[in-house]
Amino acid sequence: MYAQMVKSTGKGVKSREEMTEEERHFQDRVDADEKIEPKDWMPEGYRKTLIRQIAQHAHSEVVGQLPEGNWITRAPTLERKAILLAKVQDEAGHGLYLYCAAETLGISRDELTEKLLDGSMKYSSIFNYPTLNWADIGAVGWLVDGAAIMNQVPLQRTSYGPYSRAMIRICKEESFHQRQGYDIMMKMAKGTPEQKRMAQDAMNRFWYPALMMFGPSDKDSVHSAQSMAWKIKINTNDELRQKFVDQTVPQAEYLGLTIPDPDLKWNEETGHYDFSEPDWSEFYEVLKGNGPCNTERLEARRKAWDDGAWVRDGLMAHAEKRAARRTAAE
């Protein structure tokens, strides 16, 4: 498997001969599908890549609450409000499991938050797009959570134990999220002509940003080769994007919605849909901080961090007092 990987994607991955004894042993464990646990020896690059990917994912869960939280007070019915509230709370939970998984690699949650707020760590590009109306909440659940699951189901088999275990629970909840999004889209798409128009408009705006969630095309992906050799990633970005398109097109057809891509068509020979690539220059602009909502999202997170300072201080003071009392009693 490892040899195959190096041959197919090559770049930047050490050959067995270039590895130290420890690295070879580590790679053998990964190849044998053994889970790597926090106290095990691991290459520094493995630790760093995991921290980057897990934290980026955790930040995405937390920032991802913002575009949806925006509609909790305006949900059309009490039932929809309760469902959306539960979903947004789930995202906070996902962030928590992931921050805990990252902490097992020797970095604190505070440090990770600071890196998000100073812009040195990323979160998913998708959350820099606005949710303009209720149909967008359907599109986010269906397309964004749908893309997230496509990426996250294989990550249940990732080589790092705490990450893979966090992912198992997250995936269960994400499936519910995707279904609730599709349910909203079904109501809208089968509703009045105005509701159908809104559903189509949401689809038009979220389709390409959802495709971008899988990251740059394989030829431009910086980390894929090494991350796949270490089984931090199980599939390439393009493989997952293709799977997502193949899964989503029939769902859109069932809704009676049109995918905003005139070149989308079924390819008999490959057994997959051919589709147009997203505008990668837009993707890189969003990554640089120039998406429609980058500034607003980071401002909201900075405000939440500052507003929560008194809670963190209070908890620390309480913990210190308890520790002092315990020491005095000993």
Ligand code: BYC
């Ligand atoms: N957004 O070498 P590549 C969710 C960066 S869903 C921003 O291919 P990699 C949720 C990448 O970090 C979303 N940045 O990278 C859903 C790298 O830059 P750096 C979260 C992106 O890591 C619903 C550069 O581009 N899911 O949470 O091998 C509701 C080159 O890319 C993006 C995850 O994070 C992007 N879309 O592959 C609430 C899943 N794509 O770091 C919440 C775990 C790429 O070198 N993550 N970049 O400066 C992964 O599977 C991988 O990290 C990715 C990227 C497939 C995303």
